[in-house]
Amino acid sequence: MRAIIDFMVKEFLQFLRDPKMFAVVLIAPVIQLVFLGYAANRDLNDVKTCILDNDRSNSSRDFISAFEKSGYFSVIQYSENYSELEREIDLGNALIAIVIPDDFEKNMNSGKTSNVQVIFDGSDGNKASVAAGYVMSVASSYGSKIFIERFEKSGIKVPPAGSIESVTRVWYNPDLTTRDFMLPSIVGLVLIIITVNMTSLAIVKEREIGTLEQLLVTPVKPYQLILGKLLPFTVIGLVAVTLVLAVMIFWFGIEVKGSISFLFFCSLIFMLSTLGLGLFVSTVSKSQQQAMVTSAFLVIMPMIFLSGFAFPIESMPKIIQYVTYIIPLKYFTVIIRGIVLKGLTIADLWLELSILFLLGVVILVFSSLRFKKSME
Amino acid sequence: MNSIEVINLTKRFGKFTAVDNVSFNVGKGEVFGFLGANGSGKSTTIRMLCGIIVPTSGEASVNGFNILHEPEKVKANIGYMSQKFSLYGDLSVEENINFFGGIYGLSQSRLTDRKNWVLQMSGLTERRKTLSAQLSVGFKQRLALGCAVLHEPAIVFLDEPTGGVDPISRRNFWKLINELSASGTTVFVTTHNLDEAEFCNRIILLDYGKIVATGSPKELKSEFIKNGMLFLESDDVYTAYELLEKHRLVHNASIFGNALHVSLSDAASLEDNAAEAIRAFLESNGIKVAGIRSIVPSLEDVFLETIEKPASDD
Incomplete structure (x- = not known):
């Protein structure tokens, strides 16, 4: 026990004397949070639109104003001809273009269906489909408005019953802002970066400067060495979580609906995996540089891509979806979003937490054995 | 009882035989020199005796403990100082001593005693708060020796301890080695510096992993010349x-x-x-x-x- 405490004291002293490490742990997460908080924005509020009105009639102008009034679109240009409109799309100035044919009003008045062409810049599929949704909703509500007007003009009373109206109510994140959804999961990201990177670096550094060999000829036992190395970074990890939460709550105003102490407890469980992975990286790296690259490409990148943090798991191919079952960050992302946005408790999250715990134990035991072997 | 007994110790790395069937004994309190050119197998031998690497075949006991079966007991009874300065440069002189004292399980009062001894012996009492990275090579080596014998081991292994120091620091370092030996500590030292070997009680000359000569410096001279x-x-x-x-x-x-x-x-x-x-x-x-x-x-x-x-x- 004494040896472990001496180890922790040593680790903290070294940590406090290394301004670079200090910056990595305490400043980087905050910067990351602020950047991601502002940049990770997939909301589409302002669809840049070009309009080519070949009809120039009252009806077509009425139709266009329906778009303008919807609040989703801003018209950046009334094009004179088709090639002008093409240019705006090509240059990326406009996301969509609406082309109204010259027989728009004629068809409308004679009770025929009028076709309107809408062109999307599909290079960002996500954006284009969101914009398409907006177009559909504006067009259909305009259509039904015309329909009702025409009935009323002809003197037929529209029966009030029989129509179905769906009222949408969004739970947990009512404004559907990306930020509220993304920020909580940054807790997991920061924990991975800090613990995997720092643990592996701290061990490999000792190997590089020869102190690890010096320790090997002392009676210190491998488990003492491992605990002495991992415990300080557990504490540092918790400090980073506190920082991230503070910025999230006080800067971005996202309230934590669930229990904060439960959130810390889950972070500890998650750290079993990340510390274990850090230890693993240290056993396969000879230099600090190698450890950096290995943790970035072997651990951090796959975690981010396969955890559902960046891309929804549901839209991945089946085979990749199976791989995500062994990604600890996947479970932690579910847990942290659950606690922060939905106020979930252990009663709701016990399954994810158990899997996370099991994964952590397996990774940590495997890495410890590898580390022990590498010392012999 | 001999401090170190080595019987037919061999270490192979793949096809390369680093240490080839080496046998020798070291008496208690001896300053025992292990000589050879670079790559002759000196460090490999020392690392086997300290329990860092496992021999391919052969046996050895250090302070009566078998290196294969009782490596923990071996480690508790030895001190080791390698050619690289292997203390923490970002810790102060005193923090390094405290850390290794803790690792060796010294009680608080014994640690205080031994710390004072190390500071005095290395001449660093005034500079106990200095980061050890800022010390000159000579002071670093004395501090490293101090940390290696903090727990008063029966045997201390020094792997090329005086590499890269000036002649005066080297002489001071050897004075420390002789003091340790006089107080009963066995000193096992490797070097390729032949002037230094003259200070040893007994020497082994190693070449390509084999012992080519053994004896006191005087015996070796009269035997070979x-x-x-x-x-x-x-x-x-x-x-x-x-x-x-x-x-x-x-x-x-x-x-x-x-x-x-x-x-x-x-x-x-x-x-x-x-x-x-x-x-x-x-x-x-x-x-x-x-x-x-x-x-x-x-x-x-x-x-x-x-x-x-x-x-x-x-």
Whole structure:
């Protein structure tokens, strides 16, 4: 026990004397949070639109104003001809273009269906489909408005019953802002970066400067060495979580609906995996540089891509979806979003937490054995 | 009881045999020198004895504990200092001592005693708060030695402890080694510095993983240079060297600057004046001999005598 405490004291002293490490742990997460908080924005509020009105009639102008009034679109240009409109799309100035044919009003008045062409810049599929949704909703509500007007003009009373109206109510994140959804999961990201990177670096550094060999000829036992190395970074990890939460709550105003102490407890469980992975990286790296690259490409990148943090798991191919079952960050992302946005408790999250715990134990035991072997 | 007993110790790395069937004993309180060129197997042997690496075959005991079966007990009874400075540069002198004291399980009062001893012995009492990275190489090495013997081990292993220090620091360091030995600590030291080997009670010469000579420095000299050694000055040492290599009175010759060290053959011991005979031989071949006299051989002469083909640097 004494040896472990001496180890922790040593680790903290070294940590406090290394301004670079200090910056990595305490400043980087905050910067990351602020950047991601502002940049990770997939909301589409302002669809840049070009309009080519070949009809120039009252009806077509009425139709266009329906778009303008919807609040989703801003018209950046009334094009004179088709090639002008093409240019705006090509240059990326406009996301969509609406082309109204010259027989728009004629068809409308004679009770025929009028076709309107809408062109999307599909290079960002996500954006284009969101914009398409907006177009559909504006067009259909305009259509039904015309329909009702025409009935009323002809003197037929529209029966009030029989129509179905769906009222949408969004739970947990009512404004559907990306930020509220993304920020909580940054807790997991920061924990991975800090613990995997720092643990592996701290061990490999000792190997590089020869102190690890010096320790090997002392009676210190491998488990003492491992605990002495991992415990300080557990504490540092918790400090980073506190920082991230503070910025999230006080800067971005996202309230934590669930229990904060439960959130810390889950972070500890998650750290079993990340510390274990850090230890693993240290056993396969000879230099600090190698450890950096290995943790970035072997651990951090796959975690981010396969955890559902960046891309929804549901839209991945089946085979990749199976791989995500062994990604600890996947479970932690579910847990942290659950606690922060939905106020979930252990009663709701016990399954994810158990899997996370099991994964952590397996990774940590495997890495410890590898580390022990590498010392012999 | 011997401090260290080594029987047929062998270590192979793949096809390469680093240490080849080595056996020796080291007595308690001895300063035991392990000599050899780079890559001769010195460090590998020391690392096996400290329990860092496992031997391929053979056995050894350190302070009575088997290195294979009781490595933990071995580790509790030894101190180790490697050629690299392996303390924490970003910790102060005192913090390093505290850390290793904790690792060795020293009680608080004993740690205080030993800390004062280390600070005094290394001359760092005034600079206890200095980061150890800021110390000069000589001070670093004394601090490293201090940390290695903090727990007063029965045996201390020093792997090329004086690499890269100036002669005065080296001399001070050897004074410390002799003090340790006088207080009963066995000192096992590797070096390729032959001046240093003169300070050892006993020496083993290692070449390509094999023991080529063993004994006290004096024994080694009389064993390998039985018939005396001449110091020969000439303005053309290279030609002289080539001529003498094949001469019947000469056992071996080596170039030292503008002079030769010539060890004499058995045949020379029967000659009345071998030195004059050699001078006459060289001058008859047109080489001017500026001076020739008998000298006491150094360990370097012994080393060159025993090692036919010096191993190149690894």
